[in-house]
Amino acid sequence: MKTLSLRNLQKTYFDPYAGSQVTAVHDVSLDVEQGEFVSVVGPSGCGKTTILNMVAGFIPYSGGEILLDGAAVKGPGPDRGVVFQSFALFPWKTVLENVGFGPKMRGVPKADRDRIAREYLELAGLSHAADRYPNELSGGMQQRVGVVRALANNPAVLLMDEPFASVDAQTRMTLQEELTRIWQERKPTVIFITHDVAEAVFLANRVVVLSKGRVLDQIKVDLPRPRVWDHLMQDETFKRLSAQVLQMVRSA
Amino acid sequence: MIASGQRTGSKTPGSGWVWRTMNSLAGAAVFVAPLLALVAIWAIVVPLFEVNPRIFPSVASVADAAADSIRDGSLIRHIGASLLRVGLGTLIGVVTAVPLGIAMGVSPAVSSFLTPLFRFFSVLAGIAWIPIATLWFGYGFGAIVFVIFNAVFFVVAYNTLLGVSTIPMTIRNAAASLGARRWALLTEVLLPGALPNIVTGVRTGLGFAWRGLIAAEMIATNVGLGYMLFVARDFYRTEVIVLGMIVIGLLWLLIDRLLLVPLERATIERWGLVRRT
Numbered sequence: 192m193k194t195l196s197l198r199n200l201q202k203t204y205f206d207p208y209a210g211s212q213v214t215a216v217h218d219v220s221l222d223v224e225q226g227e228f229v230s231v232v233g234p235s236g237c238g239k240t241t242i243l244n245m246v247a248g249f250i251p252y253s254g255g256e257i258l259l260d261g262a263a264v265k266g267p268g269p270d271r272g273v274v275f276q277s278f279a280l281f282p283w284k285t286v287l288e289n290v291g292f293g294p295k296m297r298g299v300p301k302a303d304r305d306r307i308a309r310e311y312l313e314l315a316g317l318s319h320a321a322d323r324y325p326n327e328l329s330g331g332m333q334q335r336v337g338v339v340r341a342l343a344n345n346p347a348v349l350l351m352d353e354p355f356a357s358v359d360a361q362t363r364m365t366l367q368e369e370l371t372r373i374w375q376e377r378k379p380t381v382i383f384i385t386h387d388v389a390e391a392v393f394l395a396n397r398v399v400v401l402s403k404g405r406v407l408d409q410i411k412v413d414l415p416r417p418r419v420w421d422h423l424m425q426d427e428t429f430k431r432l433s434a435q436v437l438q439m440v441r442s443a
Numbered sequence: 444m445i446a447s448g449q450r451t452g453s454k455t456p457g458s459g460w461v462w463r464t465m466n467s468l469a470g471a472a473v474f475v476a477p478l479l480a481l482v483a484i485w486a487i488v489v490p491l492f493e494v495n496p497r498i499f500p501s502v503a504s505v506a507d508a509a510a511d512s513i514r515d516g517s518l519i520r521h522i523g524a525s526l527l528r529v530g531l532g533t534l535i536g537v538v539t540a541v542p543l544g545i546a547m548g549v550s551p552a553v554s555s556f557l558t559p560l561f562r563f564f565s566v567l568a569g570i571a572w573i574p575i576a577t578l579w580f581g582y583g584f585g586a587i588v589f590v591i592f593n594a595v596f597f598v599v600a601y602n603t604l605l606g607v608s609t610i611p612m613t614i615r616n617a618a619a620s621l622g623a624r625r626w627a628l629l630t631e632v633l634l635p636g637a638l639p640n641i642v643t644g645v646r647t648g649l650g651f652a653w654r655g656l657i658a659a660e661m662i663a664t665n666v667g668l669g670y671m672l673f674v675a676r677d678f679y680r681t682e683v684i685v686l687g688m689i690v691i692g693l694l695w696l697l698i699d700r701l702l703l704v705p706l707e708r709a710t711i712e713r714w715g716l717v718r719r720t
Contacts, residue, residue, distance in 0.1 A: 247620055248619075266619075267619035268619075269621060277611070281617075281631070281632070283714045284635075292621050293622055296623050341620075
C-alpha cells in the first residue's frame, strides 16, 4: 500500500548570490510503500535535503504534489516525523520530556506520555538517561533520542536527514545497526537521506539515486535481515550493490 | 530535582549537601576576604593620618551610625522604600518586555526594524529619564518606579528579541513536526529558548536600575537610600554617607549573588546554553 507519493515535484528559488532563479529539484516522482525503508542518496547539491524539507513541510514546493495517504501535504505536521542531522533536541527538556513531547502535543496525559517515552527509551537502550539533559549526552546518544522522539509520535512516515553524519565512525555503525533492528521491530515507513553509499545500501529496502534534481535510478536491496556490519562487510551481494550505487553516484 | 546525585555523578548522594555547603562557604570566603581587607586598610589609614571626619569618617563612627539608624528604624525604612521601588519597577519591566520581545523576535522583519530603536533606548535608559519622569509623574514614587521600569524594560526586551532570534530554526522545525502549534511553540520553545538572554537582560537591566534608583532618589523623593545619602551631605555627616554607600553596594551584591546568579545556574548552565564571557 502506498503511503507517500511525490508527483513531478519541483523546487525553484531565488538565489540572492547568483541573482537569479535556481532549480534545486527539477522533476521528482517517487512512491513509498507503507513499512518500506527507502534511502535517497546523491552528491551534495543533488536536491535530496530540499526534497526532504518539502515533504516535512518546512519549505513550500514550486510545482507538482506531495501526497500522504492521499492527502496533499501542507506545512509541518505530526504525521511526518523528522530526525535532524543536528539532532535538534530541546536543550531545556530532559531526555524523557524530549521523547514525550509529541504525545504531549497530542494532549496525552503526563502519566501516559511518560510511559510511552520510557518504552521508546528502552527500545533505544537509553532507559538510564531518562532524567538527563541533552547536553550531558554524547552525540550518538543524543541522536538515539532524536530517533525515538520522532518514533514516539507514531508518524505515518519518518524522515531522516543525514542523521548519522555528525557522529564518529564507530558510533555511526552501531547506530545504523540499531536503526535496522528498530525498523524490523516497528516497521515504520522511512525516507533516509544520505551521501554515504554503504549506509544507504546497508539500511534500505530500496535505494534511490538522485542527480541534479532528478531521479537517476532505483535499486532494490534484497539483503537478509537482521543486518550486521560484521557479516555484510564480507557479503558479495552487499559489495556488488554498493559498487553499483557508488558508480551511479559518481557518474551523476 | 529528581536524581540530582546521579546527575552530578556523586557516588554518595547522601553526603552531597555537606560537600556543596563546604564548597559554597569556601566560595563566600574568597568573595568576602578582599572586602574585609579594604575595611582593615580603612581602619588603619584614617586614625594614622588623623583624617578630618568631615572628609572621611572612621570605621567606628560608621559602625555607630549603622547601630543608630538600625535602632531608630530609619535604615530599614530607607532600604524598604528602595527595594520596593526596584522590585515593582523591575516586575513591571520584565512582565511587559518579555512578551513584546518574543512577539518581535518571531518576525525577522519587525525585529530588524526595531533593533536599532531598542539599542538606542537601552543606552538612554536610566537617569537620563529622571527630569522628564518628574514632569510626568511628579516628585515621588511614580517617577522613580518609571525610571526603574525604563532601565529594565528596554534591556530585557532587546535581549529577549535577541534570544528568540538566536534559537536555531531546526529546533522550531522539530517542534512543529512533533505537532506544536502557535501557543505550544511559544511556551515550549521560544520562551525557554530565549531564557538565557532574558536572564542576562534582567541582570544587566537591574544593574542599570539600581544605579538609576539611587540617582533618582537623590532628586525626586524624601525616603530611600539615595535620599539618605543626599540629606546627610547637607549636615556634613560623612559617616552616614559612607554607611549608605556600603549598604547600596552590599545590597546589590546580595541581589546579584543570591537571586540572579543562582537563577542563571538553575536553568541555563544545566541546559548547556550558557555562553559565558
